[in-house]
Amino acid sequence: MKLALFDDHRLGVVSADGRAVVDVTDALPWPHDPDPLTAGWWRALCRDFRTLAPALAAAAEQGAPRAVTDVALRAPVLGPTKVVAAASNYGKHVAEMHGVQERTLGRVEAWMMEFDVFLKAPSSIVGPGADIVLPADVVEAGHEVHHESELVIVIGSGGKDIPVASAMEHVLGFTAGLDITVRSAADRSRRKSYDSFSPLGPWIATTDEVGDGSGLDIGLTCGAAVRQSVNTRDLLVPVPQIVAYASTIMTLNPGDVLFTGAPPGVGPIAAGEELEMSISGIGAMTVQVR
Known part of the structure; x- marks a missing residue:
């Protein structure tokens, strides 16, 4: 199933070809709260999706489809x-970062070449079709701002100390994301947490659609130029x-x-550019840089 949030943060099921969406909000067992800051219904949906899926599927079969082009798609997550x-988390990206850091920092930070996780601000999330806004202080300082196109995990039931063998039972699905990054000596979380630095979209493909996220093609283009092209089978540490x-x-x-890591091919973005990102089995989104 493909789940979209659209218009006034309504819940929709997207057709297999990605061209139509059916509003299934009224099939949920609780009132709809359109405020993204208080939308506990969304987190409850993530937690209880397996129980709710049959009712959502039935509502999608019976509802009236609308063209995706006639609705305003929102980021496919609310208030994480x-x-x-x-x-x-990609070997070729680790290799290319030696050159990137030599150019932007004048040195290589060896600890940054090891797999690990860090935090980004949830307020950095925007939806498909939104603008990436280059911060004035970053531009004035002459720092490069880079694109990083990534497979993104959306947690379902969640938990603590989850075993690898059952990890996918705790995942709702996947979306596409851009981890926009300032190349400077600042902390990772600061460099990646500016408003608009986490575009997500166009919707979520649940695990029944794309399994554990392996074997998916990720692509990023700018105009006619291919910026990034990789398959998630190359992840050093896979999704589970x-x-x-x-x-x-x-x-x-x-x-x-959870962003799963930048593929090789990262590079600077500039005001006026249009980036199109796609992931096979999920969909595509286009964002502008300003």
Whole structure:
């Protein structure tokens, strides 16, 4: 199933071809709260999706489809308690970062070449079609701002100390995300947490659609130029292990978001550019840089 949030943060089920959406909000067993800051219904949906899925599927069959182009798609998550991001999770990206750090920092930080997780501010999340806004202080300082196109996990039931073998039972599904990053000597979380630095979309493909997230093609283009192209089979630490590892550090709550790591091909973005990101089995989104 593909789940979208649209218009006044309504819940929709997206057709298999990604062209239509059916509003299934009224099939939920609780009132709809359109305020994204208090929308506990969304986290409850993430937690209870397996129980609610039959009713949502029936509502999607019976409802009137609307063209996706006729609705305003929102970020496909609401009020996550945290955004967790994996670092150094593609071998070729780790290799390219030596050159990036030499150019932008004048040195290589060896500890940053090891897999680990860090936090981004949930307030950095925006939806498909939103603008990435380059911060004035960053531009004035002459720092590069880079794109990092990533597979993103959305947590379902969540938990603490989740075993690898059962990790996927705690996952709702996946979406596409851009982890926008300032290249400077500042802390990772600061450099990646500016408003608009976590575009997500266009919707969530649940695990019944895309399994454990392995074998998916990720692509990022700018105009006619291919910026990034990779398959998630190249992840050094695959999705179940990311979920299990993160849960040993912090409790993963329903609706939390986990970026799985930047593929190779990261590079600067500039005002006026248009970035299109796609992940096979999920969908595509386009964002503007200003």
